[in-house]
Amino acid sequence: RHVLEIKGLGHTYDDGHRAIDGIDLEVARGELVSLVGPSGCGKSTLLRCVAGLVRPSEGTVAVDGRTVDRVPDDLAVVFQDYTRSLFPWLTVRDNVALPLRRRGLARTERRAAADAALGEVGLASAARKYPWQLSGGMQQRAAIARALAYRPSLLLMDEPFGSVDAQTREDLEDVLLRVRGGTEMTVLLVTHDIDESVYVGDRVVVLTGSPGRVHSDLRVDLPGPRD
Ligand code: ADP
Ligand code: ADP
Numbered sequence: 001r002h003v004l005e006i007k008g009l010g011h012t013y014d015d016g017h018r019a020i021d022g023i024d025l026e027v028a029r030g031e032l033v034s035l036v037g038p039s040g041c042g043k044s045t046l047l048r049c050v051a052g053l054v055r056p057s058e059g060t061v062a063v064d065g066r067t068v069d070r071v072p073d074d075l076a077v078v079f080q081d082y083t084r085s086l087f088p089w090l091t092v093r094d095n096v097a098l099p100l101r102r103r104g105l106a107r108t109e110r111r112a113a114a115d116a117a118l119g120e121v122g123l124a125s126a127a128r129k130y131p132w133q134l135s136g137g138m139q140q141r142a143a144i145a146r147a148l149a150y151r152p153s154l155l156l157m158d159e160p161f162g163s164v165d166a167q168t169r170e171d172l173e174d175v176l177l178r179v180r181g182g183t184e185m186t187v188l189l190v191t192h193d194i195d196e197s198v199y200v201g202d203r204v205v206v207l208t209g210s211p212g213r214v215h216s217d218l219r220v221d222l223p224g225p226r227d
Helices: 043-050 092-103 107-120 136-150 166-180 194-200
Strands: 004-012 018-027 032-036 058-063 075-078 154-158 186-190 203-208 213-219
Touching: 004 043, 018 043, 018 203, 018 213, 032 043, 032 194, 043 058, 043 154, 043 186, 075 136, 092 107, 092 136, 107 136, 107 166, 136 154, 136 166, 166 186, 166 194
Parallel strands: 032 186, 032 203, 075 154, 154 186
Antiparallel strands: 004 018, 004 058, 203 213
């Protein structure tokens, strides 16, 4: 069975704006699916429906065979907008460690896992700082570290590397592949960067139009760090 099953998904926002229409998509456990397409084709809307943040007007989203009617338990989301993703009153380390309470980890284990994830994204030295003391790109890396430390079974990322420089972006793409390697983590990654979509994705799903529909669904077979 697929970890993610989307059937006939359509959504019209309250203001009458129709964002997506008739989207069918199945994602196998452990797959990394890149979602690409022009601005406004409904990528974020699709992701919000999967995250349980938008209740779709039509169709269904099922995660692990259960229809999504609220935010699924074993999910992490990285949004494009880093300014709203970290709690300003917590240190970077505590931000990353906080969700791990749901994993039943003790305080020292949570801190160790947080520090390890911060090390992965090159933020070891920022662990004791507060989010507002970091640049935008660093805040975004902290949000990525938080999601990766949680080791969700489903990870949704909406333009996660949009606010970092080109070299850091490449580094973070490799971090994502490394952390995911050997696990069953399923990832949906929205990106406008075609190179990135092919480099990190096992599959590239292209949305087009307004409202957005699936235009094509391509399997990627590249030699690279995954082999
Ligand atoms: P993408 O992520 O591909 O850029 P979005 O899902 O953000 O696309 O948006 C799809 C369409 O829905 C766009 O035309 C956008 O303006 C519209 N839209 C997005 N969010 C809302 C909202 N909260 N209310 C009304 N319209 C929205
Ligand atoms: P993206 O393309 O990355 O999804 P957008 O610029 O389309 O980003 O949207 C940024 C934010 O504005 C989102 O939270 C989206 O829901 C909201 N938004 C976009 N279009 C509309 C709209 N027509 N009406 C209300 N909110 C919108």
